[in-house]
Amino acid sequence: MSPRALRPLIGAVLLTGCATPSVTLLPTEEGKQGAVAVLETNGKPGESVINELNSRTSLSGRPRTHAIDTSRLNARQRALLDQLPPPPVRLTLYFKEGTTTLTNESEPGLDFLKSEIAHRPGAEVQVTGYTDTVGAREDNDELSQRRAEEVLKALVDQGIELSLMSAVGRGERDLRVPTADEVSEPANRRVEVTVR
Amino acid sequence: MINRAVLTLAAVAMLAQPGWAEIARIKRSMGATTVERGKEKLSPKPGFLLLPGDTLVTGKDGQMSLTFIDDTRFSVGPNSRISVDKFDYNARSQTGEFVTRVNRGSLAIVSGQIAHSKQDAMKVRTPTSLLGVRGTKFIVEVPQ
Numbered sequence: 001m002s003p004r005a006l007r008p009l010i011g012a013v014l015l016t017g018c019a020t021p022s023v024t025l026l027p028t029e030e031g032k033q034g035a036v037a038v039l040e041t042n043g044k045p046g047e048s049v050i051n052e053l054n055s056r057t058s059l060s061g062r063p064r065t066h067a068i069d070t071s072r073l074n075a076r077q078r079a080l081l082d083q084l085p086p087p088p089v090r091l092t093l094y095f096k097e098g099t100t101t102l103t104n105e106s107e108p109g110l111d112f113l114k115s116e117i118a119h120r121p122g123a124e125v126q127v128t129g130y131t132d133t134v135g136a137r138e139d140n141d142e143l144s145q146r147r148a149e150e151v152l153k154a155l156v157d158q159g160i161e162l163s164l165m166s167a168v169g170r171g172e173r174d175l176r177v178p179t180a181d182e183v184s185e186p187a188n189r190r191v192e193v194t195v196r
Numbered sequence: 197m198i199n200r201a202v203l204t205l206a207a208v209a210m211l212a213q214p215g216w217a218e219i220a221r222i223k224r225s226m227g228a229t230t231v232e233r234g235k236e237k238l239s240p241k242p243g244f245l246l247l248p249g250d251t252l253v254t255g256k257d258g259q260m261s262l263t264f265i266d267d268t269r270f271s272v273g274p275n276s277r278i279s280v281d282k283f284d285y286n287a288r289s290q291t292g293e294f295v296t297r298v299n300r301g302s303l304a305i306v307s308g309q310i311a312h313s314k315q316d317a318m319k320v321r322t323p324t325s326l327l328g329v330r331g332t333k334f335i336v337e338v339p340q
Contacts, residue, residue, distance in 0.1 A: 015254045019340070020297075020324075020339070021322045021323065021324050021325070021336070021337060021338045021339070022336075022337050023228050023327065023334055023335070023336055023337075024334060024335040024337070025332065025333075025334045026332075026333045026335070027308075027333065027336055028306065028331075028332060028333045029333070032331070032332075034330055034331045034332020034333065035205075035330040035331075035332060036325075036328065036329055036330065036332060036334055037316065037327065037328035037330060038325055038327060038328075039316065039319070039325075039326045039327065039328050040326035041324060042324055042325070047328075049330075059322055059324050059325045060324050063207055063325075076273060076274075076302065077302075077335060079259070079273070080271050080273045080302055080303075080304040080335060081271065081304055081335070083224065083259055083261050083271045083304075084261060084269050084270075084271040084306060085223040085224070085261045085262065085263045085269045085271075086268075087269075087306075088263065088267050097302035120221050120223070121223055121224065121242035121243070122221045122223040122224070122241075122242035122243040122244070122262075123221075124218075124263070124265070126265070126287070128287075141288065153330055166218075166287075167311075168287040168288055169288065170288055170290075171288075173288075173289070173290075186249045187322070194267075196221070196263040196265070196267065
């Protein structure tokens with residue numbers, strides 16, 4: 001083979017050399033420690049955990065991790081991170097006892113939701129109902145679902161488009177104020193609205 | 197007035213069904229972008245609903261951002277081909293399984309409820325490896 005014919009081949013080898021699949025691990029917005037586990041390499045199982053923040057790990061052959069300076073991410077990586085959607089926002093609404101009328105304190109929440117939705121192209125809204133621990137678990141799943149659907153209707157009445165929204169009831173899961181079973185607790189009888 | 201109330205109720209009942217297949221919404225789509233669904237090639241715009249099995253494809257100048265119903269966020273870079281092979285999510289228990297395949301290109305991920313629910317409930321496949329996501333923000337790059 002002539003040197004001229006070899007040239008594209010060398011180019012291809014160099015390109016492959018620096019172009020291996022990789023994982024870049026970064027701190028979360030809350031600065032939390034996270035990790036990515038490599039569970040399989042080239043079809044072979046074997047677990048190695050990457051938990052060094054601000055690091056890059058090459059994924060061909062045995063995973064190798066090295067620290068990186070995040071102020072020197074390349075333009076493509078920077079653009080990728082800049083274009084992540086904003087984190088979802090959550091708002092808790094309380095209602096006057098036995099009604100679907102918002103408390104005076106929760107009233108401004110609707111304006112907040114409207115403005116959040118307007119500023120998020122392709123917004124999705126999830127309305128999640130919760131209960132306290134009084135009653136059977138299954139009944140509370142149902143009750144929380146009904147609460148969520150009532151709030152969803154209230155939001156439709158406020159002019160928020162129905163096609164953006166869904167309702168779910170989580171019953172007595174994730175109590176805001178942890179209590180034993182069969183404890184009446186107003187702070188746990190709530191509806192949370194998530195705007196994604 | 198009555199008609200409107202009935203319609204609203206019917207729509208609410210429909211949306212509240214657990215079988216609703218929406219898994220994510222496109223927030224931003226720039227340059228050459230396609231969502232492949234079986235043999236269909238769709239043009240995503242903000243608000244586009246993603247279904248399990250969809251493949252996100254971007255060209256040289258393409259970029260897409262999306263948020264999943266479990267709060268997971270994706271930013272897809274240029275020259276990418278990324279499939280959501282599996283997305284099962286129970287919004288009531290906030291648990292599920294999520295498998296994404298990065299065939300080529302680049303993907304930034306901020307993980308959500310599924311990754312949080314159980315160790316390695318969220319996985320990412322690259323041509324050479326299988327990754328378990330344990331509550332974090334990271335970039336996967338698969339050069340061509």
